[in-house]
Amino acid sequence: MTRLAFFKNRVVPLDQARVSIMTHAFNYGTGVFEGIRGNWNPDEQKIFIFRMPEHYERFKASCRILRIDISYSVDDLCEITKDLVARNGFREDIYIRPIAYKASEAIGVKLHGLEDDLAIFVTPLGPYLEGDAGIRACTSSWRRIDDTMIPARAKVTGLYVNSALAKTEANENGFDEAILLTSDGHVSEGSGENIFLVMKGKLVTPAVTDNILVGITRDTVIRLAADELGIETVERSVDRSELYIADEVFMTGTAAHVTPVVEIDRRPVGDGRVGPITRRLMDLYFAVIRGQNPKYLSWCTPVAPTLASV
Numbered sequence: 001m002t003r004l005a006f007f008k009n010r011v012v013p014l015d016q017a018r019v020s021i022m023t024h025a026f027n028y029g030t031g032v033f034e035g036i037r038g039n040w041n042p043d044e045q046k047i048f049i050f051r052m053p054e055h056y057e058r059f060k061a062s063c064r065i066l067r068i069d070i071s072y073s074v075d076d077l078c079e080i081t082k083d084l085v086a087r088n089g090f091r092e093d094i095y096i097r098p099i100a101y102k103a104s105e106a107i108g109v110k111l112h113g114l115e116d117d118l119a120i121f122v123t124p125l126g127p128y129l130e131g132d133a134g135i136r137a138c139t140s141s142w143r144r145i146d147d148t149m150i151p152a153r154a155k156v157t158g159l160y161v162n163s164a165l166a167k168t169e170a171n172e173n174g175f176d177e178a179i180l181l182t183s184d185g186h187v188s189e190g191s192g193e194n195i196f197l198v199m200k201g202k203l204v205t206p207a208v209t210d211n212i213l214v215g216i217t218r219d220t221v222i223r224l225a226a227d228e229l230g231i232e233t234v235e236r237s238v239d240r241s242e243l244y245i246a247d248e249v250f251m252t253g254t255a256a257h258v259t260p261v262v263e264i265d266r267r268p269v270g271d272g273r274v275g276p277i278t279r280r281l282m283d284l285y286f287a288v289i290r291g292q293n294p295k296y297l298s299w300c301t302p303v304a305p306t307l308a309s310v
């Protein structure tokens with residue numbers, strides 16, 4: 001099976017989708033990307049791509065922030081992606097990575113007057129955080145980059161150095177994930193996830209103005225909590241100390257799904273086990289993303305793998 005990518009406006013074998021070491025984005029981090037999941041449904045023998053148009057809307061917004069001009073509409077991007085997923089032929093959970101970037105082979109730190117390009121690849125991806133029984137997190141000594149520095153609502157490649165510093169520090173100190181605070185000390189998000197607290201039967205999550213990526217899983221959980229469980233979400237600034245008194249904490253992300261956090265800074269969250277509201281949201285979420293809940297099928301784009309190649 002030849003793996004395929006979308007590169008320079010056409011589908012090519014993945015090993016031919018290569019850029020020069022002089023590429024602007026490689027040197028200066030001037031790209032934006034998305035992470036979209038396709039979830040294998042064995043009964044239907046199809047991959048269900050989850051909330052693809054919403055991911056491409058955010059992709060286009062990231063492009064606007066970084067002054068990247070790609071000619072494709074959200075509909076075009078969805079069609080290209082469906083075709084690529086089908087032709088790659090994977091029969092397992094996948095991750096789709098669109099990336100738009102400053103493609104000029106040029107020295108010079110700027111955004112204007114450069115060529116832009118788009119690439120999309122697909123790769124198998126199982127669980128990102130091994131977290132069914134809950135993960136152990138720490139607050140990071142690294143602070144989340146502010147909107148006035150590099151906007152976190154845009155998924156900018158260079159911004160992920162901030163996440164990588166925090167993640168490696170956390171892992172090397174024996175934790176599974178880092179929780180980054182804003183420069184004024186409020187809870188922002190994980191290295192690649194949004195964060196929720198359960199407090200007195202409500203969900204509390206940092207506001208979009210606290211330098212978070214405005215997560216699509218975050219939105220999914222807010223809607224499932226309201227519509228299926230009658231649970232309200234409060235979006236507001238969250239103090240670090242609230243992490244220590246929350247009844248439950250969980251993280252959300254396309255890669256991480258809904259992951260319970262059972263320990264923060266070596267303190268147990270609640271009774272140190274996965275809480276009941278987190279568990280109910282996980283159960284709902286995992287059925288929804290695999291196209292197993294008819295009520296939310298409009299969030300899924302089913303794609304049958306084919307054996308066709310280039």
Ligand SMILES: Cc1ncc(COP(=O)(O)O)c(C=O)c1O
Nearest residue numbers: 192193194213215216217253254
């Ligand atoms: C920094 C950061 N925050 C939050 C998220 C969660 O966003 P989403 O649920 O749209 O994947 C991600 C994942 O892409 C991320 O990288």
